Amino acid sequence: MSDKKKPIQPVSGTIVPRYAGPSTFARLPELRDVEECDVAIVGVPFDAGTSYRPGARFGPQSVRQASRQLRTNYHPNYDVEPFKVQQVADAGDIACNPFDIDEAIKQIEKGSIELLQKVGSIVTIGGDHTIALPLLRSINKKVGGPVALVHFDAHLDTWDTYFGAPYTHGTPFRRAREEKLFLDDASMHIGIRGPLYSTNDLKNDRELGFKTIHCDEFQTNTIDQIVKRIKDRIGNNPLYISIDIDVLDPAHAPGTGTPEVAGMTTREILNVLRGLAGSQLVSADVVEVAPAYDHAELTSTAAATIVYELINIIARNPK
Amino acid sequence: MSDKKKPIQPVSGTIVPRYAGPSTFARLPELRDVEECDVAIVGVPFDAGTSYRPGARFGPQSVRQASRQLRTNYHPNYDVEPFKVQQVADAGDIACNPFDIDEAIKQIEKGSIELLQKVGSIVTIGGDHTIALPLLRSINKKVGGPVALVHFDAHLDTWDTYFGAPYTHGTPFRRAREEKLFLDDASMHIGIRGPLYSTNDLKNDRELGFKTIHCDEFQTNTIDQIVKRIKDRIGNNPLYISIDIDVLDPAHAPGTGTPEVAGMTTREILNVLRGLAGSQLVSADVVEVAPAYDHAELTSTAAATIVYELINIIARNPK
Amino acid sequence: MSDKKKPIQPVSGTIVPRYAGPSTFARLPELRDVEECDVAIVGVPFDAGTSYRPGARFGPQSVRQASRQLRTNYHPNYDVEPFKVQQVADAGDIACNPFDIDEAIKQIEKGSIELLQKVGSIVTIGGDHTIALPLLRSINKKVGGPVALVHFDAHLDTWDTYFGAPYTHGTPFRRAREEKLFLDDASMHIGIRGPLYSTNDLKNDRELGFKTIHCDEFQTNTIDQIVKRIKDRIGNNPLYISIDIDVLDPAHAPGTGTPEVAGMTTREILNVLRGLAGSQLVSADVVEVAPAYDHAELTSTAAATIVYELINIIARNPK
Amino acid sequence: MSDKKKPIQPVSGTIVPRYAGPSTFARLPELRDVEECDVAIVGVPFDAGTSYRPGARFGPQSVRQASRQLRTNYHPNYDVEPFKVQQVADAGDIACNPFDIDEAIKQIEKGSIELLQKVGSIVTIGGDHTIALPLLRSINKKVGGPVALVHFDAHLDTWDTYFGAPYTHGTPFRRAREEKLFLDDASMHIGIRGPLYSTNDLKNDRELGFKTIHCDEFQTNTIDQIVKRIKDRIGNNPLYISIDIDVLDPAHAPGTGTPEVAGMTTREILNVLRGLAGSQLVSADVVEVAPAYDHAELTSTAAATIVYELINIIARNPK
Amino acid sequence: MSDKKKPIQPVSGTIVPRYAGPSTFARLPELRDVEECDVAIVGVPFDAGTSYRPGARFGPQSVRQASRQLRTNYHPNYDVEPFKVQQVADAGDIACNPFDIDEAIKQIEKGSIELLQKVGSIVTIGGDHTIALPLLRSINKKVGGPVALVHFDAHLDTWDTYFGAPYTHGTPFRRAREEKLFLDDASMHIGIRGPLYSTNDLKNDRELGFKTIHCDEFQTNTIDQIVKRIKDRIGNNPLYISIDIDVLDPAHAPGTGTPEVAGMTTREILNVLRGLAGSQLVSADVVEVAPAYDHAELTSTAAATIVYELINIIARNPK
Amino acid sequence: MSDKKKPIQPVSGTIVPRYAGPSTFARLPELRDVEECDVAIVGVPFDAGTSYRPGARFGPQSVRQASRQLRTNYHPNYDVEPFKVQQVADAGDIACNPFDIDEAIKQIEKGSIELLQKVGSIVTIGGDHTIALPLLRSINKKVGGPVALVHFDAHLDTWDTYFGAPYTHGTPFRRAREEKLFLDDASMHIGIRGPLYSTNDLKNDRELGFKTIHCDEFQTNTIDQIVKRIKDRIGNNPLYISIDIDVLDPAHAPGTGTPEVAGMTTREILNVLRGLAGSQLVSADVVEVAPAYDHAELTSTAAATIVYELINIIARNPK
DSSP states (O other): OOTTSOOOOOOOTTTSOTTSSOOSGGGOOBGGGOSSEEEEEEEEOOOTTOSSSOOGGGHHHHHHHHHTTOOOSBBTTTTBOTTTSSOEEEEEEOOOOTTOHHHHHHHHHHHHHHHHHHEEEEEEEESOGGGHHHHHHHHHHHHTSOBEEEEEOSSOOOOSOBTTBSSSTTOHHHHHHHTTOBOTTSEEEEEEOSOBSOTHHHHHHHHTTEEEEETTHHHHSOHHHHHHHHHHHHTTSEEEEEEEGGGBOTTTOOSSSSOOSSOBOHHHHHHHHHHTTTSEEEEEEEEOOOGGGOSTTHHHHHHHHHHHHHHHHHHTOOO | OOTTSOOOOOOOTTTSOTTSSOOSGGGOOBGGGOSSEEEEEEEEOOOTTOSSSOOGGGHHHHHHHHHTTOOOSBBTTTTBOTTTSSOEEEEEEOOOOTTOHHHHHHHHHHHHHHHHHHEEEEEEEESOGGGHHHHHHHHHHHHTSOBEEEEEOSSOOOOSOBTTBSSSTTOHHHHHHHTTOBOTTSEEEEEEOSOBSOTHHHHHHHHTTEEEEETTHHHHSOHHHHHHHHHHHHTTSEEEEEEEGGGBOTTTOOSSSSOOSSOBOHHHHHHHHHHTTTSEEEEEEEEOOOGGGOSTTHHHHHHHHHHHHHHHHHHTOOO | OOTTSOOOOOOOTTTSOTTSSOOSGGGOOBGGGOSSEEEEEEEEOOOTTOSSSOOGGGHHHHHHHHHTTOOOSBBTTTTBOTTTSSOEEEEEEOOOOTTOHHHHHHHHHHHHHHHHHHEEEEEEEESOGGGHHHHHHHHHHHHTSOBEEEEEOSSOOOOSOBTTBSSSTTOHHHHHHHTTOBOTTSEEEEEEOSOBSOTHHHHHHHHTTEEEEETTHHHHSOHHHHHHHHHHHHTTSEEEEEEEGGGBOTTTOOSSSSOOSSOBOHHHHHHHHHHTTTSEEEEEEEEOOOGGGOSTTHHHHHHHHHHHHHHHHHHTOOO | OOTTSOOOOOOOTTTSOTTSSOOSGGGOOBGGGOSSEEEEEEEEOOOTTOSSSOOGGGHHHHHHHHHTTOOOSBBTTTTBOTTTSSOEEEEEEOOOOTTOHHHHHHHHHHHHHHHHHHEEEEEEEESOGGGHHHHHHHHHHHHTSOBEEEEEOSSOOOOSOBTTBSSSTTOHHHHHHHTTOBOTTSEEEEEEOSOBSOTHHHHHHHHTTEEEEETTHHHHSOHHHHHHHHHHHHTTSEEEEEEEGGGBOTTTOOSSSSOOSSOBOHHHHHHHHHHTTTSEEEEEEEEOOOGGGOSTTHHHHHHHHHHHHHHHHHHTOOO | OOTTSOOOOOOOTTTSOTTSSOOSGGGOOBGGGOSSEEEEEEEEOOOTTOSSSOOGGGHHHHHHHHHTTOOOSBBTTTTBOTTTSSOEEEEEEOOOOTTOHHHHHHHHHHHHHHHHHHEEEEEEEESOGGGHHHHHHHHHHHHTSOBEEEEEOSSOOOOSOBTTBSSSTTOHHHHHHHTTOBOTTSEEEEEEOSOBSOTHHHHHHHHTTEEEEETTHHHHSOHHHHHHHHHHHHTTSEEEEEEEGGGBOTTTOOSSSSOOSSOBOHHHHHHHHHHTTTSEEEEEEEEOOOGGGOSTTHHHHHHHHHHHHHHHHHHTOOO | OOTTSOOOOOOOTTTSOTTSSOOSGGGOOBGGGOSSEEEEEEEEOOOTTOSSSOOGGGHHHHHHHHHTTOOOSBBTTTTBOTTTSSOEEEEEEOOOOTTOHHHHHHHHHHHHHHHHHHEEEEEEEESOGGGHHHHHHHHHHHHTSOBEEEEEOSSOOOOSOBTTBSSSTTOHHHHHHHTTOBOTTSEEEEEEOSOBSOTHHHHHHHHTTEEEEETTHHHHSOHHHHHHHHHHHHTTSEEEEEEEGGGBOTTTOOSSSSOOSSOBOHHHHHHHHHHTTTSEEEEEEEEOOOGGGOSTTHHHHHHHHHHHHHHHHHHTOOO
């Protein structure tokens, strides 16, 4: 951002209690309230691509609500004041059609392109994983080509079609590969686990250009080892991170559409993300928070914290 | 049914505890297990037409689970043994596409037509209210023309389109009227309440052929008075009853997609239904049970009981 | 109680906040802390007689917890200070065998007889309805013969056996009748509703000496009319009231084992109970609170309030 | 409002799905977005005056969240388009000190006075009932003297002190009376029920100038009769309505701090409010929504609907 | 199974959405639908042996419901298609008396013996741990002698009696030892933790022939080390695995009767089970799922996944 | 304790089922029932110092309720029978003013001093963390000077003021340091994590005399290493342990006021505590259990178990 302006800060928790005040993410200013914006938080409340438990349409508002509680001034793990070194703002929601997946994808693509014309990076709160496809399209447009993709998820999300539908929450990365939206030599799944629909799933997936860090590997590898494998894979490429909250164990994130046991802890994912500081993170999404299945804001709080970590990574991006 | 056969009964609660045994509605036989069938219970787990809280796709299984607890041998209000005078069976679910409303509607229509070729009547468990349209089409085909329609709901469900979509859970009865699927001089809304999208809503609705018993009228009318108004309206026409569970007050049915306060009690709806004994009920549906928002099976138990009452009305149909 | 003593009062809410202090019912003194006791509250945490949802074993503690919130000094409907005109105390729980119904019944009978030797009346918190049988035995012993029985319940609880078991929560009043524990010309069911196991249920029940006020009658009768029918039936006989919390609608009491829709409201039951002031209430029970299915202490608060109303009726007993 | 301007409308549910878009009440414009404002919705997230279950600090955000679902264009009971005949906007929250009741009361008074200088009326979402005192002070200042007060509540809230504290959620109306903030010949409690702390409670209360419609009277009176008694009492005086959500039965409003069984239904309160159309409603509050104890947004939806009804009454105010 | 037949597969999730279709485990065929059966899933809904929180009687149906979501075609950890190499089917529930533990045990023994005459192996879903005793008897009969027993549990379940009852959920393995149902030199507890009833508990337990892997050892040992200890202990003996779901930490399995903190994660137990591939698993049970205490199907999903893992182990059994 | 007396034991779970009997912690005797007391469990139900989610006022009763389930006779990790080698009793609650933090702090200080005159040690159940200050004052008085302080928490709790309030749940340890209540060369935070309010937070904290074991270090250090660092730090000084339950991950302790993801597991904290056996633990507290946000007693059970572990440490104190 221009060095003349001091970023507008979130409402302070010492003046307005955290349970009061604006409903923006972390009580940040709205996008319309800032002159320039480095990072925008945007909601995409869409879940018509869900195959099992729906409800991620309520994800953005619940993650914003949980984000009230974040203490955000200074992050010691990144040694940065993420809202001081860059202007962060809440861009509201991209409205999209709940009854027509194709139209919704167009609306998300259009909305995110328009937003990326105004801001440097976006961190999107889903919605189901269908939305990753139009978001990747917009990011490619912004960056001028494909990105390294790091995909945290219990599931591969690289099926071909589901009930004949090419665009659902189980297929975005196959479509993205077909459209060459990510670098096939610099992308990764992290946290994959569980049985598969077919013996071909993993093979197909490898052919799409992914390497995988299986969730079980967190049982035998240190975080440092895992971080190194990710960094080696992504290199210096511009990076997009897509996080399906079901990469977390259901104990840590019950409020999601297709929970899968034996997942990551929040401590593991935060430490992996912190290891990625220094990468060139161009944008990111956090998807599949379904609040109707949440309890005590467990899942929303995890997602809000992850969004905040992503903002910190961007704050530490190399210039 | 042929008088040679004795109907196969539900599994007895004195032999197999109610929490055990088959997961069919009321632990009835499956359709494939009976030679002839008078009334089939069928699930339509579809909720892609939902505008607010999704989750009615889990309605059929949750209503079946709650129906385990029903004591079903003899209903004193109808003075009938509904599973002795007719064969009732569970026909399972009609599978339909979660990602394509148009295809799903075709699947529901096809599935229910095929079912009605095998059985006398169906009582359908939704799913969202979108499904009422293909069900009415099938019933028209079965009956050979339009039916009297009694529609219990907090909302009119006669909007034109929503987000450009003609087929959603807010529009089935406008489409049905356009297709002349119900008798415009013998149909009724019951339980309507709350503010409206437009001053034209009620006017438009009347032009579609509905009369309305507003929910507030239960505060000033006796059940007998209300029953009389309904019976006068429907006459001797073949009758279809469509019950959106949100006609009940949220205190009685929290687990639904668009709850509206100031609704009916379960005692009121059961007494109204019992008043309709002697009508010619050809089929019925109970929709919009969204278990993710339910508590202690409140909503599912209400819906299961209502399904059972409908079976009793059919058992008392004039020959 | 002897007129020399002033009753020991519950802990005052103006000195110790209601969420603090002793866990006795309404923060009353323990039985061991008073010299004489007119009314004892006693828990019977037993649920091995449950046919569907178990968990009433946690009823006594949850009702006591909910009772913390009761404001109890003066009851304007009875115009009495129920803890000033009589000594009320909490007698703790009667421990009983969770694995052997027969032994548990003996323990409950023994425990309640011993308690009734020390106190004037007991109000028992269940536990499932199985416990009404040994309690009636003890009351008969105390009173010297059968009592008028007013039974609030969704279900008759007069089956013969269930899985061959003569003592379960569905059979206590058939056993009680066989043992002539209540007056067959002065007893009543109130709130009965729903379908039945057999066409004989109601007939059998009448032969056992019950009259019934069906729950639907609350839709057409005033409370005064219903109270009058009850009072006419019970006359001046010593009265035992047994209240299955499922007499309430599940909206008012979700936390119970066999919920039945179309039930009474809490406003209806409280007004009926208040109408019974002036009867000779010798003891009472409130059963079938299953907290695992409760929400926000709805059911426990209803039960605690009902226990408190019963204490007020006893306070107003004719001398 | 000036007749030159057309009021800015809430975001339309046919363009932006109701689960998306701004988090203001009913997705209304923010106060800063309108030039003139007739009615402002304002949150007062304060609960340090709570004696039992805390958590009403989360009331404003949860009521706003539930208000997303309201269909608001036209209210047939009032025959008015409440957002067309007046400008309504969301004024956000009045921040107040969670640790110091006295300072918080000053902040609420100051904040509401400032707000009332800008807008015609306010409808406040609490917070606990402590806030009614500073709100009444501000209204008196706005109106230029005391108002008729209609107070819906299970409890009198006219105690003197509690733990020595003069300002808590149990005392606002005694303080208000001492400060002569309401007309002692035109004020009323509605929905009072339950036992009392002392035999003097009702007597004291009458001396403060209240008449009471006991909740049990809804069992024996028609809504019309009750409305008439209220209207006769308030006359043509400027009216302030204060609604403690616990006036509703816990079945209808479990999410509150001191639930009391045997309460009003939502159908009853809405019908009473609708009867008050034509009064001169100057401002109002809805308090004591404690979302941690709510389920499926039952309580928040009831409160949001009541806020909307109050807006309609103001829309119908005589000029 | 005979190599002529191709196993009947579960209903495909690409034809019938997972929330629809049959309620059998993983939507497998019913036992009556297959000619031969290698592995049967069977429910034993019995919880009268429970000492604290009851409700495991609802375990089988809730585990089946959660199993809908399993993707089951191919398990990469075992490199097997478990439903292709063997016929798996759902055998329904064994009905047993809820009021008489002794009779229930006989019914379970009889039911499982009859089932094992028809199928190769059974994986039983409880029900409380009482059922392990009759199941072990049946397995002994099938195998022709005692088996190696691997018992995952927070508790030893080797008490002598409880309230005089020899058969409860705390005693099955002491009874089993007395009946010599397992090999005292090849059996193990895994996951034991927490304080004990007596200093003798562990000593007694060792005398019964158990070795123990304490849950804390997962903090200091690798999964490989633990697997090796188990495999060394069981040798090549026919193996029975009994899994009390409370071996998991309550964060992973809240829905159980006697939760004990500091437990295993789902990732740990799945990895241990996968390490046991190659053993001769003859049958297994998963018990103590009490859905009333579950949230978002956390516990049921864990149990369903474990059942599926056990099916995979059997699929990999040495011939 | 004097060696003449045998300690009075908790009510035995083999005589009175655990869900029955007294509501004291672990069903221990009340303090008034024992002649001498080594360790008293005391509740301080106070939460007016809470900045986000309130409700810890219900902590003591919910922890006591969860403690019913503890098996307590013998703890193998400590090899001690903690209720045999010392008399432990429940001292009830210290009543304190919910509306006045200053008065409440005085009441807690006075109450705990009086209690410590009667008993050797106290283990306090909160209540919010505000209470640690008056408790430390009392302990200093008892011990005759400052103590080593081991503070388990997600947060530093060493802010200066919050909304001008010097005494809140975020400030106790700054006040304690100012009053020199703990040894600045022997105190530690454990489990700290998450972003901070300011870059100065950690620096200020170090100046107050704390060293910190960050929660992430549990990812890279063994429990033994961590225990050694703690023991080295505290030396042989008298030790006070203050445990904010939010030191646990929200998956393990959802029911708290300011949850912070990426926390400790219950297995980790229990193993650390067990490592501290042999220290000179003079007293301890467990705070911030907010049951309204708990599920299935997860948090209360964790807290109850931790209280029990602390009793075991005291039982193993060097003489």
